[in-house]
Amino acid sequence: MSNLKEEYDKIIEQRKKILEEMKPLGENEIVKRYMELTEQNESLFNQQLSLYKELKMEKYASCDHILVYSQIDYDRYEGRTYKSCGCIKCGLDNSVLNGDREWLSGSRQIMYDYLRKNRIYNKGIASEVLCDLDLAQAIYSKIKQAHPDIDDETARKYFEIALDDIRNIKVSDDRKASRAKRLSLKDNFKRWNSGDVCSN
Ligand SMILES: [Zn+2]
Numbered sequence: 540m541s542n543l544k545e546e547y548d549k550i551i552e553q554r555k556k557i558l559e560e561m562k563p564l565g566e567n568e569i570v571k572r573y574m575e576l577t578e579q580n581e582s583l584f585n586q587q588l589s590l591y592k593e594l595k596m597e598k599y600a601s602c603d604h605i606l607v608y609s610q611i612d613y614d615r616y617e618g619r620t621y622k623s624c625g626c627i628k629c630g631l632d633n634s635v636l637n638g639d640r641e642w643l644s645g646s647r648q649i650m651y652d653y654l655r656k657n658r659i660y661n662k663g664i665a666s667e668v669l670c671d672l673d674l675a676q677a678i679y680s681k682i683k684q685a686h687p688d689i690d691d692e693t694a695r696k697y698f699e700i701a702l703d704d705i706r707n708i709k710v711s712d713d714r715k716a717s718r719a720k721r722l723s724l725k726d727n728f729k730r731w732n733s734g735d736v737c738s739n
Contacts, residue, residue, distance in 0.1 A: 595649045602629040604663030605679070605695050609672040610634040612738040624659050625672035627679040627698060632672050633659045666695055669737070670702060671730035677722035678702060706732060 564570050609625030609632050623634035635643055635651045643651055668675075675698070682689065682697045689697070710718070719728040730736065 592649050595646070596653055598629050599631045599653050600657070602626060602631070602663070603691055604628060604631065604659065605691055605698070606659065606663060606665045607672070607675050608667070608669045608736065610736050610738070611669060612637065624665070625675070626659070626663070627672070627675040630672065630676055631659060664691055664695055666699065668699060668702065669733035671736055673724060674722070674728070674730060677724055681722065
């Protein structure tokens with residue numbers, strides 16, 4: 540206990556010294572300008588974040604989704620299967636609802652908030668395909684690059700054909716790595732098959 544108290548007092552002493560040293564610096568014009576700019580930068584950053592959130596929400600709301608099954612979970616205790624859907628166009632993925640919001644990254648928290656209010660099934664086409672969503676989005680963006688004016692139904696067909704080819708044509712691990720690169724996926728991408736999105 541006394542050790543803790545000693546340490547506590549030492550820290551107070553150290554901070555006092557630091558604050559004393561900081562005081563004259565705060566009067567310096569260059570330092571003042573630096574503080575001003577830091578403040579402006581923080582305020583702009585906050586505006587940027589909130590606009591980013593609005594932009595994402597708008598993108599999700601205006602997308603006519605093409606959905607695939609992005610994750611299949613089997614609950615042993617309930618004996619039930621839960622299917623999550625994701626959109627190969629905008630990336631909206633309702634598997635984010637399976638866990639705690641606070642464990643998600645910032646952009647997945649935006650999806651979470653959007654999906655709490657809006658259902659993913661409301662608009663668009665549902666494909667029965669099971670596919671990792673990063674892979675599905677990568678294939679879709681290649682199709683869109685080659686055919687910018689493609690309609691959704693045709694895009695869905697092309698997507699399913701491209702995915703079938705990927706899954707049915709046996710290639711070496713090296714070729715898989717270069718294929719991942721071509722699709723702008725990570726070199727070590729492994730989730731090529733439908734079984735890869737199933738929890739069991
Ligand atoms: Zn979408």
